[in-house]
Amino acid sequence: MNKFAPLSDFQRPTDGQYQLAFFRFSALEGDRYVLTNQAGEYLVLPRAVLSALIRHELPSDHPYYSRLRSRQFLFDTSSKLGKALLANKVRTKTKRLENFTSLHIMVVSLRCEHSCPYCQVSRQSEDRNAFDMSTETAEKTLSLIFRSPSPAIKIEFQGGEPLLNFDLIRYVVVRAEQMNLSAGRNLQFVITTNLAVVNDDILEFCRLHSILISTSLDGPASLHNANRPRPGKNSYELAVAGIEKARAVLGAERVSALMTTTKASLSMGREIIDEYVRLGFPGIFLRPLSPYGFAIKTKSYTSYDVERWLEFYLDGLNYIIELNDNGIRFRELYASTVLTKMLTPFEPGYVDLMSPAGIGISAVVYNYDGEIYASDEARMLAEMGDKTFRIGNVHKNTYEEIFSSDALLDPIEQSFAGSAPMCSDCAFEPFCGAEPVFHTATQHDFVGLKTRSAFCTRNMRIFKTLISLMEESPKVRELFMQWAN
Structure with a gap:
């Protein structure tokens, strides 16, 4: 049994088809899912739309298609600048480093x-x-x-x-x-x-x-x-x-x-x-x-x-x-x-x-x-x-x-959320953080077991709540945009 699907399943840039960008997804309430990409862009989709997207069955005239393309969740033949734009967004996010x-x-x-x-x-x-x-x-x-x-x-x-x-x-x-x-x-x-x-x-x-x-x-x-x-x-x-x-x-x-x-x-x-x-x-x-x-x-x-x-x-x-x-x-x-x-x-x-x-x-x-x-x-x-x-x-x-001391570099490397267990495949990873000091204090480990982490529980609930509030009320979304800026 092959562990991975063939590469061709992930690369379909021909006319009328699309290529999936890297993204993560997590369930919200009901049949809704939140998707996030590498730049922290997010979208909320019904389960049926997510399933069609992943199967490369989402038609280009679907209401969600243009939103997914504009936020770099997928690339097609009309996405000439999509990958460059996504890379620029990632660079902007990490520029503080x-x-x-x-x-x-x-x-x-x-x-x-x-x-x-x-x-x-x-x-x-x-x-x-x-x-x-x-x-x-x-x-x-x-x-x-x-x-x-x-x-x-x-x-x-x-x-x-x-x-x-x-x-x-x-x-x-x-x-x-x-x-x-x-x-x-x-x-x-x-x-x-x-x-x-x-x-x-x-x-x-x-x-x-x-x-x-x-x-x-x-x-x-x-x-x-x-x-x-x-x-x-x-x-x-x-x-x-x-x-x-x-x-x-x-x-x-x-x-x-x-x-x-x-x-x-x-x-x-x-x-x-x-x-x-x-x-x-x-x-x-x-x-x-x-x-x-x-x-x-x-x-x-x-x-x-x-x-x-x-x-x-x-x-x-x-x-x-x-x-x-x-x-x-x-x-x-x-x-x-x-x-x-x-x-x-x-x-x-x-x-x-x-x-x-x-x-x-x-x-x-x-x-x-x-x-x-x-x-x-x-x-x-x-x-x-x-x-x-x-x-x-x-x-x-x-x-x-x-x-350059090990006391600084080791916890930074080990706790990096992009590769930490249960963080690397979490849709909320772009919004969250690696907190090695908190997990050392509570679990004596830089990474910690996330199912027992108060830090993780607290943030997951807040992230889901903020997204749900914005999805349910355009007025709240407008208010939150003011807070964010």
Whole structure:
């Protein structure tokens, strides 16, 4: 018995016939199937049409034929530019790879005056100066950062609470700007802060140097204060006051917020969204807990399963669509990222949804002690004692040693979704990512068994939901096109 059909079954470019391009397909509800090609173009077909297509029995006057040809699912004698166009789309999707690392995260301190039970970082108490990055380490870090070939460099300051070591932030910003006079990069700075210790001097420095602020806001006061305890029990009040103060100095568009879903959040999805709308944010990232740091030690990560989070997420997504129907412009930011991959020729560069994996390629983390990790999640995993994704040290290794290390290249190669079991033949592979850090944390393997992967379960449901919503409502598709662009 022959294992493969003869080559002639796949090549029929003669008049009146067509040649199939490479594509994958997966079942949706009913008798519908979604097809995706190598460039991430997708179409939804009835089963009968898919069957006729595969059997080379779909007539050229069929309503789906021209759609399949225009999106390079098939080629015929009139498709003179089809293959070249498909190749160009694939090149556009993968162009980010040649720029290499653009996001450089500097952990300037592990100190923090909050004690959040879900924190993914092994934070230290506020008076532990031994956990601050030194000027020497910062200098070494900047030297490596400017070795990146990327035309755009974003330096993000994280903690702990990075403002507790603001003197170093000030030093790094000024020094990086000096270095950039000759490097000529598109240079940007972000401070990820809870805003509890922000003051006028810090904000004025941020204004002068065009620094963006990213803060945490878990929802209304009762929820935020419960999720993010601090002395004085006033985390929410300080966060909202800090947001208003930062907007007044920097401008509203330069201040963003991020929430984390705890067990207490699950019944308050619409209230959380309302809080973001009330405070004038343009969107919200409804993100689940990650399996790292204190979130594991305090069992916060296991306090709800992926199905319960999906109920929370999908209800929130539907509510946001309702808000837009009522004239309130507001986005769900994870859906927007996925839709960019689905509906445009561009790769948004979100680390979790990249294949090859975005670790090291899209983002890298320089810890306070000089250790370098392939991603923020890799640093969090290291704080739990697993240094699988430690790729070097700013004091000991060269740029070439760091970014060609086995600790970086092995997980990228092994987890590549295009060849990973159950990913390589999945229709949603062009929209998804390889997440070796997550699967190492949850299954002790770079690839992981996808049937047991919360990452896979979560994304599959979201991908199918977004496609179904667009198929069922032209109005929703128009809204999603706006989000994607």
